[in-house]
Amino acid sequence: DTAVSQTPKYLVTQMGNDKSIKCEQNLGHDTMYWYKQDSKKFLKIMFSYNNKELIINETVPNRFSPKSPDKAHLNLHINSLELGDSAVYFCASSLGLVFNEQFFGPGTRLTVL
């Protein structure tokens, strides 16, 4: 069983479109995250949710909107996609907010044309 899963694995779309990435974890964790990894492999946190409540919202454009329907799911919706949004997006989860190791999904490679 996959611990943290993301769909789709690849997403190719045109500028200006709206797209969503879904994430699910079956680990029973309380905390979930979205990260963006650029072409140089730099990893940047975007959002953190704990028990469906938004905890961290880094300086991310309003076009990015996370939604957590329950503790096991954290989806990412992106409006009006731009070229600079092209990256690999990782979902992760951890047992709780403090100190805990994170479990990462396999990533979604988004390409905006």
Added chain:
Amino acid sequence: GDSVTQMEGPVTLSEEAFLTINCTYTATGYPSLFWYVQYPGEGLQLLLKATKADDKGSNKGFEATYRKETTSFHLEKGSVQVSDSAVYFCALGSGTNAGKSTFGDGTTLTVKP
């Protein structure tokens, strides 16, 4: 704020060579420290961790010791293999900045036969 500084890459070694990847940190309080590894095309996975000063984390022949006096958590392996080729991330989880782990920029390791 919290920060992690990693040795810049890329690092290229021959098989069976000794590996050190330096990592230093700044943080308030007493963070936990982690090394994650990202194999090509995959998400990050925890390699090892240490939760308090002088703890040594180890896994798959890799080791790192939490040094509070030098604020360091250097990754070492005595004899690398081609299969160790990956990107390595040092990270800290701070109890005073709940919900946010701070990652280093990543170090790409290539091991040649």
